[in-house]
Amino acid sequence: MARKVGKISPFNITALALGMAFLYLPIVILVIYSFNASRLVTVWGGWSLRWYYEFFNDRAMLDAAWMSLRVATVSATSATLLGTLAAVGLVRGERFRGRSLFSGMLYAPLVMPEVISGLSLLLLFVALNAERGFWTVTIAHTTLTMCFVTVVVQSRLASLDRSLEEAAMDLGCDPVQAFLSVTLPLIIPAIAAGWMLAFTLSLDDVVIASFTTGPGSATLPIRIYSEVRLGVKPEINAICTMVIALIAVVIVIASLASKLSSSQGESAAPL
Amino acid sequence: MTGDSPDIDTPKTDAAAAPAGPVSPVDVAVDMPLLRIEGVSKKFGTFRAVDRLSLDIGAGEFFALLGPSGCGKTTLLRMLAGFETPDEGRILLGGRDIAPVLPHERPVNMMFQNYALFPHLSVRDNIAFGLKRAGMPRATIDSRVAEMIALVKLGGMEKRKPDQLSGGQKQRVALARSLARRPKVLLLDEPLAALDKKLRESTQLELMELQRRLGMTFIIVTHDQEEAMTVANRIGVMDAGRLEQVATPRDLYEAPATRWVAEFVGDVNLFDGEVTSHEHHRLTVATRDGGAIVVAEPRQPVTKTVVTVAIRPEKVKLSRRGPASDAANSQAINRLEGVVTDVGYLGGSTVYKVKLDSGAVVRSSMANTARMDRDAYSAGQRVVAWFTPDDCVVLER
Numbered sequence: 001m002a003r004k005v006g007k008i009s010p011f012n013i014t015a016l017a018l019g020m021a022f023l024y025l026p027i028v029i030l031v032i033y034s035f036n037a038s039r040l041v042t043v044w045g046g047w048s049l050r051w052y053y054e055f056f057n058d059r060a061m062l063d064a065a066w067m068s069l070r071v072a073t074v075s076a077t078s079a080t081l082l083g084t085l086a087a088v089g090l091v092r093g094e095r096f097r098g099r100s101l102f103s104g105m106l107y108a109p110l111v112m113p114e115v116i117s118g119l120s121l122l123l124l125f126v127a128l129n130a131e132r133g134f135w136t137v138t139i140a141h142t143t144l145t146m147c148f149v150t151v152v153v154q155s156r157l158a159s160l161d162r163s164l165e166e167a168a169m170d171l172g173c174d175p176v177q178a179f180l181s182v183t184l185p186l187i188i189p190a191i192a193a194g195w196m197l198a199f200t201l202s203l204d205d206v207v208i209a210s211f212t213t214g215p216g217s218a219t220l221p222i223r224i225y226s227e228v229r230l231g232v233k234p235e236i237n238a239i240c241t242m243v244i245a246l247i248a249v250v251i252v253i254a255s256l257a258s259k260l261s262s263s264q265g266e267s268a269a270p271l
Numbered sequence: 272m273t274g275d276s277p278d279i280d281t282p283k284t285d286a287a288a289a290p291a292g293p294v295s296p297v298d299v300a301v302d303m304p305l306l307r308i309e310g311v312s313k314k315f316g317t318f319r320a321v322d323r324l325s326l327d328i329g330a331g332e333f334f335a336l337l338g339p340s341g342c343g344k345t346t347l348l349r350m351l352a353g354f355e356t357p358d359e360g361r362i363l364l365g366g367r368d369i370a371p372v373l374p375h376e377r378p379v380n381m382m383f384q385n386y387a388l389f390p391h392l393s394v395r396d397n398i399a400f401g402l403k404r405a406g407m408p409r410a411t412i413d414s415r416v417a418e419m420i421a422l423v424k425l426g427g428m429e430k431r432k433p434d435q436l437s438g439g440q441k442q443r444v445a446l447a448r449s450l451a452r453r454p455k456v457l458l459l460d461e462p463l464a465a466l467d468k469k470l471r472e473s474t475q476l477e478l479m480e481l482q483r484r485l486g487m488t489f490i491i492v493t494h495d496q497e498e499a500m501t502v503a504n505r506i507g508v509m510d511a512g513r514l515e516q517v518a519t520p521r522d523l524y525e526a527p528a529t530r531w532v533a534e535f536v537g538d539v540n541l542f543d544g545e546v547t548s549h550e551h552h553r554l555t556v557a558t559r560d561g562g563a564i565v566v567a568e569p570r571q572p573v574t575k576t577v578v579t580v581a582i583r584p585e586k587v588k589l590s591r592r593g594p595a596s597d598a599a600n601s602q603a604i605n606r607l608e609g610v611v612t613d614v615g616y617l618g619g620s621t622v623y624k625v626k627l628d629s630g631a632v633v634r635s636s637m638a639n640t641a642r643m644d645r646d647a648y649s650a651g652q653r654v655v656a657w658f659t660p661d662d663c664v665v666l667e668r
Contacts, residue, residue: 166354167387169374171452172404178375181400185391 027244034237041232051238061239064223068203071134071219075141076198082142083149083198084191088179090150091157092165109147117144118211125212132214140212141202148201149194156190157183196254200247305330305488306351306456311360312512313346320346322512323360328456328505333482333489335503337496339535343512344492348458351490352381364455375404380454384461386445388433394444395420395429401452419447422481439470446478450485459491463498475501496536500524508532524583530666533581540587540633541666542580546573553660556580560629564605566663579666584636586662589623589654605663607633607656611648623648625656 034052038045055061090103109117121140125132160183168178206221213222220243224236304327313321321343328334336344349355351362353374361368369377380401388397398419402412420426423443433441442462449457462478463471479502482489493499499506500520507517515535516528527533530541544558552568556578564580589611609627623635633656648654 161385161387163383163385163387164389166352166374167381167383167389167448168400169354170352170379170381171401171448172375174373174375177404182389182391 030237031241031244033234034241036234036237039234041234041237051234052242054235055238055242058235061220061223061235064218064220065239067134067217068220071138071141071209072199072202075138075145075202076195078138079142079146079198080149080191080195083146083194084153084187086146086150087153087157091154106147106150109144110151114144114205114207115211118208121208122211132212133217136212136214137209137217137219140208141198141205144205144208145198145201148197149191152194152197153187153190156187160186192254196250199250203243203247304328305332305365306490307361307363307366308347309361309363311347311350311357311362313343313350313355314358319512321350321357324512324514325360326507326514326517328488328490330488331486332505333479333503334491335499335506336490336492336509337499337506337536338494338509340494342509344509345460347509348381348460348490348492351456352379352458353377378455379458380449380452380456381458381460382445382449382462384464386433386441386465388441388444388448390433393430393432394425394436397433397444398447398451400448405452415451419451422450423447438465438467439474442466442474446481450481450487454487456488456490459489461493462491464493464495471498472501478502500536508535510535526664527581527666529668530579530581533664533666538584538634538636540582540584542582542631544578544580546576546578554665556665558629558631560627560631562607562627562629562631564663565660566665567660569665573665573667575667581664581666582658582662584622584634585620585638587633587635587656587658589625589635589637589648589656591654605658605660609633609654609656611650611652611654614648614650621647623654625654627656 033041033044035047035049036043036045037048037050086106090099090106118140121136121143125136130136164182164186165175165178168182169175173181204221205219206225209219210222210225213219218226220239224239227233227236306326306328308324308326308328310323310325311321312319312323324343324347336347338344346355350357353369353372356370362370364378389400392400395416398416399412402415407415416429420429423446425440425443425447428436428440428444433444436444442465446462459478463474466474475498478489478491482502489502491499491502500523503520505517505519506523508515508523510531516523516532518526518528523532523536527536527539533539533541542556542558542560542562542564544556544564546554547557547563548555549568554566554568554573556564556566558564558580566580607625607627607629609625611623612626612632613622613624615622615624618639620636620638623637625633625635627633635656
């Protein structure tokens with residue numbers, strides 16, 4: 001258990017404290033003010049759950065939140081499926097013509113300004129005469145987040161020893177069985193991480209969603225953004241606090257799950 | 272050298288010219304070989320990794336493919352396992368062409384160089400993996416796994432994951448996993464390369480014992496000649512995609528077929544020269560440095576006049592005056608005078624480098640049989656290096 005720890009000096013502690021404050025102070029303030037009884041955002045009027053109550057009676061906000069969750073779930077799931085397949089194809093597939101072009105193009109959304117991706121998708125949907133709403137946002141988010149999944153899964157796959165699959169085939173698996181029984185269990189943590197990344201990216205996106213959504217199907221970030229333009233209501237703080245809580249719970253569950261899966265069987269060892 | 276008139280002393284094989292018949296005459300009868308490789312080639316781009324190679328391996332053999340890295344030995348092994356397909360030629364297992372048989376359907380298992388243990392499965396599940404795939408009933412799997420665990424002495428480790436095992440233990444799990452399906456042929460790709468020297472030596476002995484006990488055919492790929500000599504009953508030496516020689520370890524060392532084999536397997540002194548006379552079963556070879564070496568006539572007649580004489584260092588003896596001169600022998604024994612230039616003490620033996628008066632350098636290896644060797648030679652000393660005609664090998668290529 002004697003792990004080598006960096007020396008703790010006053011400088012280190014100060015740097016750590018400042019860094020943490022920079023990252024988390026705004027969030028802490030937001031959370032505290034979400035419990036503010038006052039109508040004015042910047043004036044403290046005592047503790048209250050009033051704004052949470054307001055939110056749960058705000059039909060439009062609830063609809064937007066529900067919309068966001070649905071879009072995030074569906075788009076993250078399809079992006080994970082497509083992204084994983086792309087990663088498997090790029091890492092494990094035979095070398096094919098235009099492979100580097102293909103992998104380069106896959107990463108385009110990573111560096112493309114969102115305004116441009118949003119605008120081009122909007123033009124596409126208009127050209128196709130597609131009714132803009134849930135499905136157009138979901139498709140747009142899938143294309144945005146798929147490349148993130150691919151990057152995560154690809155790096156895990158590339159680090160896997162090719163001979164593991166060969167060993168599985170040698171021991172009686174056909175190529176599909178070898179993938180399912182050996183490769184898939186080993187890349188599942190990366191796939192899960194990719195899904196969560198896609199989910200939070202979708203939940204968080206304003207730009208692409210505002211290009212591709214239609215009337216009556218605003219996502220939560222769009223809704224919040226348009227409300228804030230009319231002045232920040234403490235209700236927004238309450239919503240944000242709940243989103244933060246949701247994301248924190250997802251992350252904790254994910255890290256616990258990956259810890260559990262990696263330490264499986266360790267209890268049997270005396271080490 | 273057409274391969275069908277094998278000779279005990281010179282088991283030379285020309286891979287391309289021996290498409291039929293046993294390639295090498297050895298103690299194992301190969302009437303109906305378990306595995307027959309017929310003119311197999313494998314190209315990667317324009318590079319021929321395996322070049323029209325033919326080889327027969329009999330049931331129950333422990334065969335080693337020995338060669339420097341990049342000689343094509345692993346490619347050949349992977350073709351047997353089914354991970355590579357030959358560009359030409361056939362591979363017959365028990366008389367059946369296995370080219371169309373996919374890896375998972377071949378009655379062949381492979382032990383991988385890096386072991387390729389499944390990191391997410393326990394030792395037990397790793398060993399049971401192939402058995403489950405074969406659709407065996409649970410009870411059979413359990414008993415087979417228990418048997419394998421006992422065989423490789425891994426009792427108590429069943430529940431561990433591969434990353435909780437030492438290198439030697441991993442090696443045992445990999446071995447047990449590849450043996451569990453009772454393959455007709457077990458392929459071992461540098462199985463001991465990752466182990467330290469002591470463990471490697473003890474594992475070599477265990478491998479041999481295991482192979483003898485199971486009566487299975489083992490084919491091992493290695494670049495370590497000592498390993499090949501220790502474990503195998505027959506060795507195929509490969510270079511540049513071709514078999515240079517297939518022989519028992521003893522023949523490989525004492526009767527190398529080519530200059531390349533003589534240099535690759537063990538240490539050797541080589542003298543290039545021309546055959547000048549041939550009488551009383553003795554050949555006299557005039558060496559390029561102006562000397563003459565008398566060698567025993569090999570059973571297969573020497574056809575060329577330009578030859579190389581090979582002599583192993585431990586067969587070159589040193590003395591201050593030359594061997595006790597028996598009048599009958601003195602003519603025949605090769606005596607080369609020179610000065611000791613280097614002394615390399617290796618513990619069990621000492622290697623001396625002797626610069627001959629003719630200019631050539633000869634290495635002599637002498638066993639240190641006495642603890643206090645007052646007769647040891649030192650650098651600068653004048654000595655006679657001598658060896659008998661029977662210890663010389665004449666190489667024609």
